[in-house]
Amino acid sequence: MAYDLEEQEQIATFKAFWARFGNLIIWVLIIALGSYAAYNFWNSHKRTQTVEASALYDELQNALIANDNAKAQRIAGDIQKKYDGTAYAQMSALAAAKTAFEANDLKTAKAQLQWVVDNGNDEYKAIARLRLAGVLLDEKSYDAALKLLNEKFPAQFSAEVSDRKGDVLVAQNKIAEARQAYVAALAAMSKENPGRQLVQVKLEAIGGTVPADEADKADKNAAAA
Template sequence: MDQSDEEQLERLKAWWRRNGPALLLGAAVAAAGLAAWWGYQTWQERTQQRAAGAYADYLEQERQDAGLEALEEAGQRLLDAHAGSGYAALTALRLAREQAAAGAYGEAAQTLGWLVEHAGDRPMAELARLRQARALAQEDPERALAALDGGEVSEGFRAVYAELRGDLLSELDRPEEAAEAYRTALDAGGLAPQSRELVRTKLQAISPEA
């Protein structure tokens, strides 16, 4: 080895003494980060698989017509274990429908209230709140009205919310407020032609001059 090679080797050794530990630490951190990412991806995939399995179990209970109690048990297991999954939202909607069909309106409202709190996006929360109000309306129009007015409403739901609000106010013998709600529904747009005609008929029934 000539002198120039020795000098280069010494410079390399000196550079490694200065920078080597930091490079090794950076590599270790990167490796740990990569391992954590893969671990999270694996955990997420397994969680989704378990949620899908729980949803399949719930659907099987429905298919077998196992009864409301069995559906509630299967549904609650899924909601408790997989609250953050899309399967939980689907289960809550289906379970609430079964509860309402069985006349268990209070239980349906409770299930939909859970979905209002845990929905992953605003449209799902607004749909759940609308259905919750409809379930409550079967037994307690005042509570239904309170649920309906429990938050802001996006444009896509404004008309149907206003129509239901008009129905509730009419049932509570508050015709002027009901008429205003029906006008809001008509002005909001988004109603199908038959629905618009029905809202207009309701409005004329309580406010003939409309």
């Protein structure tokens, strides 16, 4: 009898608890299960997007090998439109810009690079800005190129930015400033950087000299080789 009374009290307590918190528990479970389902769906969607974008990117590479600029632009446009959330969209825009530039289609090259500047992550944006500045240099749009290069870049691109600034300043016949830019590029480069020698050649071509510490590094590298 005592057992029955205890059991009845437990049932009564549970009923009271459920009456008070039952709806809340149900909604919490619904939200948790819904969130879990949405998370799984999103991950599956992202994987599907990545696989599909990868297949299109392979087609783009084939178009690049065939020097088919028109086809490359179409495929890159499809990737950017349908799979803009994947890294392949940024990669395709950079690749399409390169083939457009080689086809002397500077307008399209600039548009593709600008897409990356507007939509890419920090690293891809930096690469696109550097290449876009190069296109502007070829177009003799020197002020626009320098304006682009004066924007904020990740620290690891400081050498490339200074090098490209030097190229633009040389084209503007601002030789003293160009020397400073090339010296800054050398200072920012590691001794293993394969671009060091080219920057040094450009610096010396405009009457500049490699700073003593940089010259010492160059001599040591030459001796080691």
